[in-house]
Amino acid sequence: MSEAINVSYTNSNAPEAHWVKSSESDLDHSQDCVLLAALGDGLTGITDSKDPNAPILRMNPREIAAFIQGAKNGEFDRFTTS
Numbered sequence: 001m002s003e004a005i006n007v008s009y010t011n012s013n014a015p016e017a018h019w020v021k022s023s024e025s026d027l028d029h030s031q032d033c034v035l036l037a038a039l040g041d042g043l044t045g046i047t048d049s050k051d052p053n054a055p056i057l058r059m060n061p062r063e064i065a066a067f068i069q070g071a072k073n074g075e076f077d078r079f080t081t082s
Helices: 023-028 061-072
Strands: 034-038 044-048 057-059
Touching: 057 061
Parallel strands: none
Antiparallel strands: 034 044, 044 057
């Protein structure tokens, strides 16, 4: 299993957060990534790396677990282009 990659990114809506991206995002060396961070309030933040002022979607542990499991199950495959 691959590990998430730490990225140097600051979002003005959560300046203290430490963001990671999928190792799959690094395959094409793209700077356009979905980023995740553990937020101080026990939530997981999700944002878009293209915009340092992008809103942050905040998900509780149950929500992020359901989302990730759905992705693992292929439930969102129709949104990919490959």
